[in-house]
Amino acid sequence: MARYIVRRLIWALLMLIAVSGVVFILFYVFPSADPAQLRAGRQANEDQIEAIRESLGLDKSVLEQFWIYLKGVFTPLDLPGTDSTGPLYLGHSYQSNADVKDVIVSDLPATALLVFGAVIIWMAVAIPTGIISAIRQRSLLDRSTMITTLVFISAPVFWLGLVALYLFAQDVGVIPVFPGIGSYATADTFLSKCASMILPWLVLAAATAAIYARYLRSQMIDVMQEDYIRTARAKGLPEKRVIGKHVLRSAITPIVTLLGLDVAVLLAGNAILTETVFNIPGIGAETFNAIKRSDLPMIQGITLFGAFFIVTLNLVVDIVYAYLDPRVRYE
Amino acid sequence: MEASQFREEREAPVGGSAELVGSDFVVPLRSPWRLFWDRFREDRLALLSLAFIGLLVLVAILAPAIVSILGAPDPNARDTAALDPLFATPTGPSADHWFGIDQLGRDVFSRTVYGARVSLVVAFAATALATVFGVVAGLLAGYYRGWTDTVISRFVDVLLAIPYLLLATGLAAACTLGQTSGGGGAGCLGGLIEPGLGVVIFVIAFTSWTYMARIVRGQVLSLREKEFVEAARSMGASDMRIVFRELLPNLTAPIIVYASILIPQVILYEAALSFLGVGVGSDTPSWGQMISEATPVFADAWWYMLFPGLALVFTVLAFNFVGDAMQDALNPRKRRS
Numbered sequence: 262m263a264r265y266i267v268r269r270l271i272w273a274l275l276m277l278i279a280v281s282g283v284v285f286i287l288f289y290v291f292p293s294a295d296p297a298q299l300r301a302g303r304q305a306n307e308d309q310i311e312a313i314r315e316s317l318g319l320d321k322s323v324l325e326q327f328w329i330y331l332k333g334v335f336t337p338l339d340l341p342g343t344d345s346t347g348p349l350y351l352g353h354s355y356q357s358n359a360d361v362k363d364v365i366v367s368d369l370p371a372t373a374l375l376v377f378g379a380v381i382i383w384m385a386v387a388i389p390t391g392i393i394s395a396i397r398q399r400s401l402l403d404r405s406t407m408i409t410t411l412v413f414i415s416a417p418v419f420w421l422g423l424v425a426l427y428l429f430a431q432d433v434g435v436i437p438v439f440p441g442i443g444s445y446a447t448a449d450t451f452l453s454k455c456a457s458m459i460l461p462w463l464v465l466a467a468a469t470a471a472i473y474a475r476y477l478r479s480q481m482i483d484v485m486q487e488d489y490i491r492t493a494r495a496k497g498l499p500e501k502r503v504i505g506k507h508v509l510r511s512a513i514t515p516i517v518t519l520l521g522l523d524v525a526v527l528l529a530g531n532a533i534l535t536e537t538v539f540n541i542p543g544i545g546a547e548t549f550n551a552i553k554r555s556d557l558p559m560i561q562g563i564t565l566f567g568a569f570f571i572v573t574l575n576l577v578v579d580i581v582y583a584y585l586d587p588r589v590r591y592e
Numbered sequence: 593m594e595a596s597q598f599r600e601e602r603e604a605p606v607g608g609s610a611e612l613v614g615s616d617f618v619v620p621l622r623s624p625w626r627l628f629w630d631r632f633r634e635d636r637l638a639l640l641s642l643a644f645i646g647l648l649v650l651v652a653i654l655a656p657a658i659v660s661i662l663g664a665p666d667p668n669a670r671d672t673a674a675l676d677p678l679f680a681t682p683t684g685p686s687a688d689h690w691f692g693i694d695q696l697g698r699d700v701f702s703r704t705v706y707g708a709r710v711s712l713v714v715a716f717a718a719t720a721l722a723t724v725f726g727v728v729a730g731l732l733a734g735y736y737r738g739w740t741d742t743v744i745s746r747f748v749d750v751l752l753a754i755p756y757l758l759l760a761t762g763l764a765a766a767c768t769l770g771q772t773s774g775g776g777g778a779g780c781l782g783g784l785i786e787p788g789l790g791v792v793i794f795v796i797a798f799t800s801w802t803y804m805a806r807i808v809r810g811q812v813l814s815l816r817e818k819e820f821v822e823a824a825r826s827m828g829a830s831d832m833r834i835v836f837r838e839l840l841p842n843l844t845a846p847i848i849v850y851a852s853i854l855i856p857q858v859i860l861y862e863a864a865l866s867f868l869g870v871g872v873g874s875d876t877p878s879w880g881q882m883i884s885e886a887t888p889v890f891a892d893a894w895w896y897m898l899f900p901g902l903a904l905v906f907t908v909l910a911f912n913f914v915g916d917a918m919q920d921a922l923n924p925r926k927r928r929s
Contacts (some may be wrong), residue, residue, distance in 0.1 A: 377787055
């Protein structure tokens with residue numbers, strides 16, 4: 262087990278360096294736009310742009326720039342010459358000159374509340390729906406559930422958000438029951454923050470709940486054809502026990518893996534659409550603002566931060582798996 | 593998995609009829625495509641969806657003709673006289689403007705009709721590009737194994753570790769920056785990819801080919817050990833011939849199924865990018881961008897968000913139904929609905 266963990270740790274570290282490299286190439290080498298001019302703004306003259314080019318280190322070779330960038334991200338200490346504040350130095354915003362890392366840290370709570378609430382809702386909906394559909398396979402209930410889920414999968418989340426607000430928001434809704442746009446920012450207690458999240462939670466959970474319900478259903482149908490399920494039935498176990506213990510247990514394992522990855526991706530900023538529609542001051546909304554202001558270091562920093570999050574969560578999932586299933590360790 | 597099942601299905605009439613030899617019973621030989629179509633046809637919803645998609649393609653191609661025949665205004669024409677006389681806000685559906693108008697007085701109906709163009713062009717082009725990327729990468733990784741496989745598979749791992757929506761919006765924004773902020777040249781890869789449609793297609797394809805590559809690689813790993821590959825090799829076939837003439841045809845089924853699943857995802861993806869303001873330019877109407885423009889006024893001008901939204905839902909739903917039915921038709925043992 263210890264050897265396995267060490268191996269996975271080394272692999273995760275290599276992965277982080279590789280991800281930094283890819284993000285660097287994509288944001289520095291791919292675009293044709295000149296970062297110095299972006300930083301300088303529209304009214305800058307040649308000398309100012311030249312000065313900025315030097316201060317950003319853009320006059321150095323690409324490899325040198327990458328090395329400086331890597332040092333900023335991975336060195337655990339302050340570096341002379343940079344005003345970095347320790348590890349994970351992701352640069353400064355072109356617009357507000359704020360440290361990208363500080364901005365991310367201050368945005369994280371809103372995103373976390375959004376994602377974890379949505380997770381609880383989508384799991385609570387998806388698991389019973391998937392089970393019932395699988396047991397009553399091809400019944401009218403199953404067919405209509407599967408079509409409904411497909412409708413939710415097919416609706417763009419940002420549009421679903423607008424429709425939900427139009428119908429249920431307290432300020433503009435036809436049936437004003439839930440707090441509307443921007444209510445998170447004005448909420449002061451945890452409970453009122455949660456209330457302001459009800460619509461965003463439902464909207465963010467809708468598509469994922471549908472995907473999970475369909476996935477669980479097809480997993481269960483597969484498992485129900487296994488020999489050991491027939492054995493369990495043959496030895497006279499009650500159906501409840503066969504489904505609850507034998508089928509569900511192995512059908513739900515891949516869902517847990519999926520869940521780990523989805524949570525990581527959403528926390529990493531993929532909730533951008535929901536946050537934008539509901540004006541929730543989280544990581545996704547920050548990215549949206551950065552895009553509007555052409556704030557390249559901010560976009561890049563958030564992307565890299567998100568990747569770190571995904572790699573770390575994958576590492577945790579892998580280790581938990583190895584603990585649960587010893588076979589994995591010897592692969 | 594899908595490929596081998598597909599092949600077994602084709603061989604089934606021959607192998608399965610062993611005990612029938614000598615009897616009068618003859619199993620009609622049907623081509624695999626015929627079998628596939630027969631099973632697909634059973635799904636009424638999928639047939640209906642296919643018809644809808646066909647209609648949509650026609651609408652997209654004939655958009656200018658349709659708009660002028662129906663007497664609707666040009667999608668970019670600004671009918672400022674139709675704006676609310678007091679507040680200059682958009683007005684709802686009327687005889688002149690069936691779906692109402694937006695803040696600039698543009699006709700929502702003709703913009704919705706024209707919007708089908710961007711959605712479908714991006715859907716087919718980005719899916720095709722992602723499929724080619726993914727299939728070639730998967731074939732090479734699975735066939736050559738060793739270092740080639742390591743490099744390709746690790747690269748896929750790295751890409752999957754980056755939140756794709758952020759990567760795509762960031763990349764699309766970065767590729768369009770030079771244009772909007774006066775930061776020198778615009779586009780990507782030294783002007784090879786131009787801002788607008790090109791960037792959108794490239795960015796979506798670049799972040800969508802990874803699963804295709806994984807699926808194809810997995811299939812090739814087992815297919816390459818089959819006798820027919822050995823036979824081809826012993827006859828002196830080159831690697832390229834084995835990969836593209838022997839292995840690739842056997843992968844048609846999973847490739848088509850996965851591509852058909854990818855299309856609706858790509859349509860939603862394009863809409864999301866347009867919504868975030870990094871899609872095709874604003875003179876080209878697109879559904880995602882219309883919803884984005886409708887956001888500040890959605891509480892009053894419900895028509896502006898409703899119609900492009902419904903167009904998106906129906907289109908994506910139709911592609912999803914077709915994709916599902918294709919998957920079922922190729923995997924009769926694993927019916928989903």
